[in-house]
Amino acid sequence: MMFIRYAIYRLMTMIVTLFVVSILIFIIINLPPGDYLSNQIAELRATGQAEGVAKAEFLRKEYALDRPLWEQYLIWAGFAPGPQGFSGLIQGDFGWSFEFDRPVADIVGDALWLTVLVNLAAVLFVYLVALPLGVIAAARSESWVDYTAAFVGYLGLATPNFLLALMLFYYGNKYLGLPIGGLMSPEYEGEPMSWPKVQSILVHMIVPTFVIGTSGAAAMMQRLRANMLDELSKPYVETARAKGLSPSRMLTKYPLRMAFNPFVADIGNLLPGMVSGSVLVSVVLGLQTIGPALLTALKSQDQFLAAFILMFVALLTLIGTMISDLLLVLLDPRIRYGARDG
């Protein structure tokens, strides 16, 4: 009951945050002088292409770019009627991409869930690798296991992602026959979902997951190791030993549970880092995620496309933090019952 109340409370705060974030994003996108269309109009005028200018002027009116900024925001978000009536984010209209001359929804469509997929796979990879390695490194601290894990970890942190990607593509293709580039074989692109398509995507995801996840896993492992070492010197560990628990059960039941908190709290921080960190990797690897689209949109001031992608990343982050907050409440009774008896 209490948990549900907290979840609702947390969801409300998330919505409020998302609203504030949308304002910030819109302001930041509009900070550089001019916009995509006014730049284009200037360029067309200079080269004397009159009908192009007319079309651009029409689009400017159509998307309300001629109105003051605050009105533009309200129309974009869907709080106020624009030239087409209420048609903004909350009505499900994400706007028009001037660069690609198509609706934003069409451009990002597939890329959206592929982005989610790649990043979830990377997060999963981070946790699956960091958890056992961090625990072992702490339990056998200052032994060869610890040092090896630390060495490999720092190597992973220090190598630029795209370089790692190129190397893995080369050797993965040479020895394991892994495909190079893309998130699926070209013949499945634009096709409806089918089992061969899923297989193709899974095979294509191996290298990107590894590349995007390595540095995160290395950092996470070191954090977990440090937390575990702190916990291992606490008196309750001694109590558990004096009970006659075996070392492995003692380790997983007590100190790991304690060291888990920061681990869980990191979910929210991990996501945005990965999405923005994977932009370059996506470009190098030719992944059809929103990364490359974001890069193009920001370069050409394609404001609706850029704003939508940033909103999407913000949403992912907020959902990540909400999940980690809710998990913390479930995991840690001190947060759950902290105020139960005053």
Place this chain on the structure above:
Amino acid sequence: MAPLLEVDNLSIGFGEAPPVVSNVSFSIEPGETLALVGESGSGKTLTCRSALRILPGTAQIRQGQIRFNPDQTVASANDLLALSERKMRDIRGNSISMIFQEPMRSLSPLHRIGNQVSEVLRLHRDMTPKEAHKLVLNNFERVGFPDPERAYQSYPFELSGGMRQRAMIAMAMVAKPSLLIADEPTTALDVTTQAQVLGLIKDLQQETGMSVILVTHDLGVVANMAEQVVVMNKGRVMESGTAEAVLGSPAHGYTKKLFAAAPMIPEVAEPAAPLDIEDPILQLRRVRKTFTMRAGGWKESKEIYACRDVNLVLPRGKTLAVVGESGSGKTTCARIALGAEIPDPGSEIFFRPKAGEADVAIHDMSRSEKVAFQKQAQMVFQDPYSSLSPRMRIQEALTEPMEIHKIGDRTARRDKAAEMLRWVGLSPDMLSRYPHAFSGGQRQRLSIARALTLDPVLLVCDEPTSALDVSVQDQILTLLETIRDGMGLSYLFISHDLAVVSRIADDVAVMRQGMVVEQAPAETLFYNPRHPYTKALIAAQPEPDLNRPIDLSLVSKGAGAPDTWGEEFRFDGDTAPDLIELEPGHKVRAHV
């Protein structure tokens, strides 16, 4: 009868260094209590932990045997130090179990108490979860949980220190071990709670017939609990024998020294005259302090009364002690008196720097008054380990207050620091050292020296000796007395220990739940304690004298909540009776 546990010629060391425990031997019979007595660094903790083989990773057992014979047959006799780790796990928690010093930190905060206790049964007994649950509930009832099922479902942070230690005892007792090792089980507890926990261990021992190894530094606890005593110092056994022999006529010089240092509540023949309060240096009038506890999120916030109408007067050159358990509001009082905490409106605190001068209102100071006051009133803290910065040399630590107040030049400050070191019994050539080079007692001397560098007239001492060994505590108390009389200081002395207070205080105020329940000159208070809580505090004080055991019935009468006190003293919530004056200077909170 064969001994249950026999430690034979045990030596433990770290790395290449000489052993920290050397050639220790003792044995304990079934059903007996053996006290391992010593100060910090004596090796008593390492010795008792080696019986369970839960030493720190870097400690090595260099030689010796620990023979354990739970069934009194030749077949069951084992050398614990030679057993495999697997077999050792069957012994831990099962036939030998342990209670630790800090109940606050010895339980996992994330697991329910019931889960942690019944884990012992899951490990060592072939029981269904239901049977284990039932047995644990029985145990909880036995150790004094009013609602065992609720305790089973609780998390450690929901229980008080005493209740957590009871849960620890339940955990240690649930598998019915033949030996219980208690490592300073009551050191972190209030004195009344200590008395109750010791009583509980004794009762349980009588019921189950187990043996107890009690590790402690407190001879009073020893006298109340032990049949056999082993006194350790610097890793060696100094003296051992029956409690009557060791406590009755200590033979070794070290044991005698411990005895001399152990603080005792004196037997007082007649009450003292009330203090002369014509020239008060500090006055607290109707001091109240309310803390608002934010419960977070959507919960209503709660008000907590740390101080309720506290009236105290400290005459110049005297020591006023404020005594109470943790949470009684005594430290808040001290902080308010120093101006470090702002009391609720209406509270008044007056400070008179010199006899005949005008009072300064601490609750309403101007900026310049505040600076002047900070020079004249200084504080000595409880923990000498964390109150000195490890990165500052002693000279910097001692001259810093003078730099802040812009007193003197470099050489003058240095001379002053050297002079203060001499006052506290240290040598001026220690000025260039760092704090880590000093022992706990020396550090406390240093923090006293630092408090004295500004020539204060008022010193607030917040439990200045409770983190120290008894012999060091004795030295520090002597030092404080010498300085008070030599420099004409006045002390506001905060403590939970009536024995320490009886030694140094002129006037004593006993606090409970933010209120002064009894106040009198020290001798009067010990001659004629009236309030049940004061009586409980005095009765709970363990005395190193076999003929004066703790009177548990007196303790339980006064240590409970205010609504369980006798008719005269009882109060409930906000409606407390007033303080009434029984005889000059002796006030008690009671209905007329």
